[in-house]
Amino acid sequence: MTAPPPTHAPIRTSHPARTPGKAAPPRTSWWMRRQRTLAPYLFISPFYLLYGLFLLVPILVGLYLSCTEWAGLGTPKWVGLRNYQDLLGDHSFWTAVSNTGLYVVFTMAVVMPAALLIAQALNARGLRGRDLFRLAYFMPVVISPIVITLVFGLFFDNEFGLLNAVGHAVFGFGGIDWLGSPGWARVTVVILVLWRWTGYLTIFFLAGLQNVPKELYEAADIDGAGPISRFRNVTLPCLRPVTAFVAVTVLVSSVQIFEEPYLLTQGGPGEATLSVAQFIFRAGFQRQQLGYAAAAGVLLFVAVFALGQLAMRVLGVGRDDR
Numbered sequence: 411m412t413a414p415p416p417t418h419a420p421i422r423t424s425h426p427a428r429t430p431g432k433a434a435p436p437r438t439s440w441w442m443r444r445q446r447t448l449a450p451y452l453f454i455s456p457f458y459l460l461y462g463l464f465l466l467v468p469i470l471v472g473l474y475l476s477c478t479e480w481a482g483l484g485t486p487k488w489v490g491l492r493n494y495q496d497l498l499g500d501h502s503f504w505t506a507v508s509n510t511g512l513y514v515v516f517t518m519a520v521v522m523p524a525a526l527l528i529a530q531a532l533n534a535r536g537l538r539g540r541d542l543f544r545l546a547y548f549m550p551v552v553i554s555p556i557v558i559t560l561v562f563g564l565f566f567d568n569e570f571g572l573l574n575a576v577g578h579a580v581f582g583f584g585g586i587d588w589l590g591s592p593g594w595a596r597v598t599v600v601i602l603v604l605w606r607w608t609g610y611l612t613i614f615f616l617a618g619l620q621n622v623p624k625e626l627y628e629a630a631d632i633d634g635a636g637p638i639s640r641f642r643n644v645t646l647p648c649l650r651p652v653t654a655f656v657a658v659t660v661l662v663s664s665v666q667i668f669e670e671p672y673l674l675t676q677g678g679p680g681e682a683t684l685s686v687a688q689f690i691f692r693a694g695f696q697r698q699q700l701g702y703a704a705a706a707g708v709l710l711f712v713a714v715f716a717l718g719q720l721a722m723r724v725l726g727v728g729r730d731d732r
Contacts, residue, residue, distance in 0.1 A: 469711075475704035482700055493705035503706065505681045506689040509596070510665060513685065516600045517607070517664040522656060524604065525611035526649075530641070532612070533619040544616075547609035558606065559673040563589075566598050592682035595675050599683050602670050611656055618652035619645070654725035662718050666710070686710050 476493055478486035497503050532543055550558065565572050566588035574585035588594045622645060630640045646653075668687035671677055677684035677692070684692075690710065694703030 478701045481698040506684045506686045514664045529612045529615035550606045551610045622648040658721045
């Protein structure tokens with residue numbers, strides 16, 4: 411009798427049996443598993459990088475420098491809050507604050523209403539040469555400040571100025587020292603501000619006027635409302651968002667005024683037209699008191715931020731009136 415053939419036990423493997431015709435699931439990388447979550451942050455990261463590099467970092471460095479004594483070279487010397495204490499007792503700083511307050515009040519009380527009235531006139535029906543007038547009012551915004559200063563210097567010069575020549579020839583009175591007298595120097599600066607920025611603000615009001623529904627004016631005409639009544643009851647309420655935006659913009663910009671008094675009068679005579687921004691420039695770049703200038707810059711930043719927030723709350727900028 412022959413022996414039966416030997417039997418072999420089946421070899422077991424550690425891998426599970428695969429279903430015929432079905433491939434194994436591909437391996438996914440870490441990025442593929444999280445790209446839906448991280449992709450939006452990568453797209454917005456350039457903004458935050460630039461925001462931190464050019465805004466947050468300078469603010470933090472300015473805060474540090476405001477508590478030091480530094481001339482631009484060497485290691486800054488830590489002095490704590492001494493710069494702020496010196497600023498509170500600095501007569502020049504408070505003169506600059508009062509002059510800047512004058513510019514802010516003038517801009518809010520004169521330049522804004524003038525821009526609104528000019529926009530109302532340019533929006534009138536049947537006005538011939540409307541585009542030419544718009545170009546003429548907007549032209550001072552695009553002209554170089556240096557050119558503007560040279561032209562105003564020729565107009566307001568004490569000896570050879572056009573205004574003094576016309577005043578002497580027509581009215582017979584003596585020349586006015588426009589740039590040498592403290593009071594007249596302030597008047598000259600505010601005239602320059604009025605001439606330069608009224609046309610710029612006019613563009614905003616003109617855009618707002620063109621969006622006022624005509625049906626409201628037609629209804630006011632049916633009710634027998636006159637021009638003043640239409641302006642008070644229709645135009646002004648519809649322009650409220652534009653007026654609030656312009657007011658906040660003008661307030662923040664006028665607090666930081668620098669070009670007009672610096673180029674026209676250099677802050678003089680004496681300190682009659684000195685602004686806070688010009689005070690910071692003089693302390694930092696003319697007297698090499700960078701820590702002192704940084705302290706004044708921090709106070710200016712706080713003032714601008716506080717006034718901007720206050721104006722936005724009072725005027726309702728960004729508030730939903732539903």
